[in-house]
Amino acid sequence: MPSRRSPVLRVLVGIAVAIAVGAGALAWSSTLLGEYSVMDMGGAAVDVSGVPSGHAAHTEHSGRSGLSADPAQPGGAVSVTTLTADPDRPADVHAELVARQQTVDVPGGRSLEGYTVNGTSPGPVIRARQGELVEVVFVNESVAAGATLHWHGIDVPNSADGVAGITQDAVPTGGRYTYRFVATDAGTYWYHSHQVSHEQVEGGLLGAVVIDPAEPSAATDADIVALLHVYGGQHTLNGRVGDEQVAADPGSTVRVRIINSDQGTAAVWSAAPFRVLATDGHEVNSPSDVEGRKLLIPAGGRADVAAQAPQQGAVRLQVGGARGILIGDPTVTAPPSAQPTETLDLLSYGDPAPLGIDVSSPARVYDYVISRRFGIINGRPGNFWTINGKLFPDVPMFHVSEGDVVVMKIVNDSNDVHPMHLHGHHVVVLSRDGVAASGSPWWVDSLEVHPHESYEIAFVADNPGIWADHCHTLLHAVDGLIAHVMYDGVTTPFTINGDAGNRPE
Structure with a gap:
């Protein structure tokens, strides 16, 4: 038988x-790689503009960290280690962040093994004012695999980007690393490890960053952080299971800085009108009331929304589905409302305004087509992600020169959602599925691309370095959905899978 x-x-x-x-x-x-350098990955992506390099649009760069040849590098190349904030400028904001591998206490839920920063998860909020120089000393007390800090959404100098094996070595147990950057752009951001990130981020090695504008805004009366994270299946708000109460005077306006550190999309809605003030640290021009619609925030993305306390009682702002913020009388509760079926379209939200860059004749035009097929990565057979038809590590590298205006068409030729995150830059959305943007300039660093959607985006190459451009569903990055924007003349001494133990994803 x-x-x-x-x-x-x-x-x-x-x-x-x-x-x-x-x-x-x-x-x-x-693709059993062993030790390798990002400098050896793939080949140059094909510029589909048809315009010879150097014959199209450049723009004046921001002066964050202009290129100058390093005589210690072959051919006068520039090492990522030299792309720093002014070393002679004293810091305005100092912080020390200590990472530990330990039990994470989740108030209102169950504890689990994970990671903390200064003993808690999320870690402390780093707060600075626009224009200040921030200096953070990162100490790895007990994270066995090593750890780093990536400043998600902040256009830091490349040496401060915190990507193990590309901009630094992972900080070993007992080691430390100092991050320095100017808080150039006001807005809501976050930090997280970029070493074994799919484990360390999910495990809680993260925290919020708020950069206040140089001139205080009179548009809101209060300002709070709402960091969303899932710990072992437990949906939390600022590290706690349950709602959060915000005492606010009747008629006052509260700015809620929502940070989605989850691996999936977060929905935000309310039975009362609210406004979207900013996306990924960039203010919306002339935001209007949102009623009967939900706002979707991609994995890694942020949105600042304004909610007004009612004359009596409290209003509930539902964030991330299971979590709510009650604004108004702290003695009153407000029941959840049903999630709207209609989604706010940021492509047409707010009023148009000048982009500040000329996208009519870009210096570089690239395709970034996402699909998948069977193959082998690091000796693992599987159904992996491809970029422009190529499997990791043979994915294309998007080469730019400082000052280039770059247009990129992202095509999701798969059945999964991909929240695409470009390090070191913000991009402006030009169109979706061929429909031109018609609202406020929609600037993002984390853009959710749904199955079979296509986006045309643009950015200015004004921050020299080697920058990851990857899906922030972190397991997708592990399975090959990561490429890099590489500035001509920039190189890195760091490697992946070598003795330093660098494993950025």
Whole structure:
């Protein structure tokens, strides 16, 4: 009598044979990498503009960290280690952040093994004023795999980007690393580890950053942070399971800085009108009331919304589905309202305003097409992500020169949602599925691209370095959905999978 396992074995053998045949048909090559440098990955992406390099639009750069040749590098190349904030400028804001691998206490829920910053998760809020120089000393007390801090959404100098194996080595247990950057752009941001990030971010090695405008705004009466995170299946708001109460005088306006550190999309809505003041640290021009619609915030993204306390009682702002913020009389509760079916379209929200860059004749035009196919990454066979048809590490590298205006078309040719995050820059959305943006300039660093959608975006190459451009569903990045924007003439001495133990994803 045949074993019950026989059909299963036949299926497994069939799959193995199919993979082997497919491997030959697709000319797979093993990508068991060992130690490697990002400098050796892939080849230059094809510029589809048809305009010879150097013959199209450049713009004046912001002067964050202009390129100058490093005589210690071959051919006068510039090392990422030299791309720093002014070393002679004293810091205005100082902080020390200590990472530990330990039990995370989740008030209102259950504890779990994870990571803390200064003993808690989320870690402390770093707050600065626009124009100040921030200096953070990061200490790894007990994270066994090493750790870093990436300043998500802040256009820091490249040496402060915190990506293990590209801009620094992972900080080992007992080690420390100093991050320095100017808080150039006011807004809501966050920090998290970029070493084994799919484990360390989910485990809680993260916190919020708020950069207040140089001139205080009179548009709101109060200002709060609402950081969303899932700890072992527990949906939390500022690290706690349950709602948060904000005492506010009747008629006063509260600015709620929502940070989505989850791996999925966060929905925000209210039975009362609210306004979207900013996306990813950039103010919306002439925001209007949102009624009967929900706002979607991608993984890694942020949105500042304004809610007004009612004349009596409290209003509930629902954030991330299971979590709510009650604004108004702290003695009163407000029941949840049903999630609206209609979504606010930021492509047409607010009023148009000048972009500040000329996108009519960009210096570089690139495609970033996301799909997937069977292959091998680091010796693992599987159905992996591709970029422009290429498997990691042979994905294209998007080369730019300082001052270039770059247009990129992101095409999601898959059935999954991809929150795409470009380090070191903000991008402006020009169109979606061929429909031109018609509202306030929609500046983001984390853009959610739904299945079979396409976006045309633009940015100015004004921050020299080697910058990750990846999906912030972090397991997607582990499976190859990561490329890099590389400035001509910039190189890195750091490697991945070597003795330093760098594993950025």
